[in-house]
Amino acid sequence: MRCLTNIAKHPTILLIQSRTTLKELKQIHTQLLVNGTFNNPHFHAQFIATIALHNPINLHYSNYLIHHHNHHKPNLFTLNSMIRAYSKSTTPHKSFYFYNNILNSSNNLSPDNYTFNFLVRTCAQLTVRVTGFSVHAALIKHGFEYDPHVQSGLIFMYAEMGCLNSCHVVFEGVQNPDLVCQTAMLHACAKCGDVDFARKMFDEMPHRDFVVWNAMVAGYAQCGRSREALDLFQLMQMEGVKINEVSMVSVLSACTQLGALDQGRWAHAYLEKNNIRMTVTLGTALVDMYAKCGNIDKAMEVFWGMKEKNVYTWSSAMGGLAMNGLGRESVELFSVMKKDGVHPNEVTFISLLRGCSVVGMVEEGRNHFESMRKLHGIEPQFEHYGLMVDLYGRAGRVEEALSFINRMPMKPHVGAWIALLHACRMYKNKEIGEFALKKIVEVEAKNDGAYVLLSNIYADYKNWEGVNKVRETMKTKGVKKLPGxxxxxxxxxxxxxxxxxxxxxxxxxxxxxxxxxxxxxxxxxxxxxxxxxxxxxxxxxxxxxxxxxxxxxxxxxxxxxxxxxxxxxxxxxxxxxxxxxxxxxxxxxxxxxxxxxxxxxxxxxxxxxxxxxxxxx
DNA sequence: CTAGGGTTAG
Incomplete structure (x- = not known):
């Protein structure tokens, strides 16, 4: 065990933790092969695990090392680390390959509590309930049902799946919930819509470290209670709790929601002054904050200054440009992103289609929409269809928008009809507008926005009778207009x-x-x-x-x-x-x-x- | 020293 501890602090291992390029990894690797350090099986294991954990971008390199420079059979430590690394990657299902590796291993490995802790996190990522249930069954079979690590993982998994009840059941089965387990439960409550209960837990905890504080601040920020998030952060500062990049991500997210540019700027200055580690996530949160607070120039300045960007970062910048009316720039950024070798995801296309829509680039938008399935293997979701309706509608092609809705492969959702209704309002199309409202109230009888839009269309025609009729309908159905x-x-x-x-x-x-x-x-x-x-x-x-x-x-x-x-x-x-x-x-x-x-x-x-x-x- | 907290859309 001493030996392992020393290896974890080996200069090469520490170097990997702070570097990410594949080229450097290869150099280090060759060097280690030559000088024989790799003959130490512990070092070999730690090396692979460290790459997997700290360089998720180079996960395939860890894979390569396991398969092609296998002087030593991968041990449980390495395989567990691989499961963990993949549980956080964009391809979490690959964790199961290593799980099977453990089960079928010729050198008598069997899964331990870490294996299952990481594996349930993989299930949480996948959010496929059946998979989660079968892993739960498997860990019971292996006798880890009451292991504290596994229980924390299970709470996390059920939280991601939205099963707060299951979280409670698991939590009640925990003998003496430690800080980690309590944090998982607090996170679960906040995530599943019971922030107040999370706060109650928080207040009742006798010992709280900075991770618990972060979880609570994030809990508020994620459910839109931004003010409370900022208040709690302030308390955190006053109490002298450690503040790191995770805390700042939540703070920035709260500022974004409030549109509080001054506070956002303050947070930016704060993290520079306090040498907070600039991670991709934090940078993305900054870009998003500036973009959504209306300072798109600053957002792009931060964006271009970021050394490492991921699909979140690009999508965020593209969405920000679109939101600020810079659709053309958003579309251009998409090409730069692809040249950079970053694969777009479904959210990227939402940003892109919005970009096309705000400047009326109908053909371009349609081409990108077509390319989703053909070029990128992404099945358009109803949001994308809704944006296509918006694209046609805004450009005044209301009839095409309608026929697009009618050709949707799924039942058009309310959002698509709303987009159409907006177009009808903009281009004063009473007939299609009435039809859209009919479709909307079939699903959502009390959609106040839809009634108001139709009323506005009537008002444009000075058709006060129509306006009154809408008002009467709303009254009898008890539809209340959302106050501005x-x-x-x-x-x-x-x-x-x-x-x-x-x-x-x-x-x-x-x-x-x-x-x-x-x-x-x-x-x-x-x-x-x-x-x-x-x-x-x-x-x-x-x-x-x-x-x-x-x-x-x-x-x-x-x-x-x-x-x-x-x-x-x-x-x-x-x-x-x-x-x-x-x-x-x-x-x-x-x-x-x-x-x-x-x-x-x-x-x-x-x-x-x-x-x-x-x-x- | 293999566990817990974070970013894009709707």
Whole structure:
């Protein structure tokens, strides 16, 4: 055992941990063969395991070493390490090859608690329940049902599969759950939608190390409770808990969701100042944060500065470009990615198709969609079909969008119909719009967004009867419209405005500003675009209702609270309304202020009276 | 010193 410990600290092993290139590995390998270090079976095992664990990119090299330089039969340590490495790879099923290797080995190996711990993690990756159940059965057969390592793994596996009950069952069977096991259970609760229970566990734990803190912060961030994530992180700092790159990934993710650019910038500065290890994951989180907080230039600067990028990084950058209206750049980045030898996955194609869609590159988008199956072996999912509908629809080819839906190999999902309905709204197509709504409510009787869209189409035609009919239907069915909500960050503090809520301490000043805006805009001869007002009310009242949309309130607040020249950044939960969009353009001109709005679909950068979306919503 | 926490879309 002493011997193994020393080997783990062997300079060559440490070198592998910090380097990744295949070329260097080959050099090291040759050297070790020559000087005879490989004659030590322990070293050989540790060498392969280290490559597998620290250089997942070069997993095939560990494989090669096992098969072609096999002076020694791989031992359990090596095989377990391979299972572990593959459980985290993009091809987790290959773990089973090594599991079978253990079972069929000629040198009497039998799986141990590590084997099963890693194997259940493989099942967690695969999320194929049947596989998970059979591995569970196998480990019971081998007598590891009550092994603490295996139990932690099982909790993790069932969490990934969404079986919180099974997690509880396993957890209750644990004699004295240690920190690792408790962390797994906490993670499971957060993952399966019971963060509050996770927090309860967290609060009741007598000893908490920094991994537990990280799990809790991540738990909040992943379920969208970003504020609580940031609050807990702050507490973490105050308590002097160790902070590493994993903590920062969660912090950045929370900032991304809140659109809190200032806090995101602070986090970026923090991790540079504290020499936090820049991993691919952390870099990706940074790129995503800048992109989704409206600073796409900075996002790309970070992106190009990253030494190592994976498919997440590329997809994230492409998605960010698309979201910011830079569709062409997104498509170009896709070619660069392929040249770089990175294989796209299904998410990459979502980013790519969005890129095509926002700039109306219909043919290009269709070609890429076709290439998914033919060139990349990726079966398009319903999201991809939905984006194709969007692609045709945005470009005004509403009929083609409809016929595309009708040719889908699966039952069109609500999202596809919604995309069509948006196109109908944009191009004022009443007939297809009515048809789309019918299809939507067949599945989701209470889809408020769909009713509102159809109502808007009627309003465009000044068909108040139609508007009223929609309103009546909604009333009888009990459909409630989701209230608009906009947030804006001022001096690192996030202010939230919900439509109709006047509780903000500076609401009176905001009101005055809105009136000033209205005056300016009217002087310029602008007539409000009132078709976004849902109910048939008097024109004047309508303008008033429009004047109080949450996005406009947030912009007004930005005007009074941010220094001149500082861009106003607003994040909202719905798509920006047409009138607010027009008014924002004018504000950007009259008040000489840049405005960046991230709505639920994309970014709108308003400058000198123009918007970056150029009509492509 | 083979276990636990993290990134892309919807």
């Amino acid at each position: 909500c906009s947030v804006i960050e001022v001096d690192g503090e996030v202010h939230e405005f919900i439509v109709g809520d006047k509780s903000h301490p500076r609401y009176d000043e905001i009101e005055l500003k809105i009136e000033e805006i209205s005056r300016c805009v009217r002087l310029a001869g602008y007539v409000a675009n009132t078709s976004n007002v849902f109910f048939d009310i008097e024109e004047e009242e309508k303008e008033d209702a429009l004047g109080r949309h949450s996005e406009k309130v947030a912009i007004a607040f930005g005007l009074i609270s941010l220094k001149e020249g500082v861009p106003i950044r607003v994040i909202m939960n719905l798509r920006i309304c047409w009138d607010c969009h027009d008014v924002a353009k004018m504000i950007s001109k009259f008040f000489k202020r840049e405005i960046v709005v991230r709505d639920r679909n994309r970014f709108h950068h308003f400058k000198d009276g123009e918007c970056s979306c150029k009509g492509y919503w």
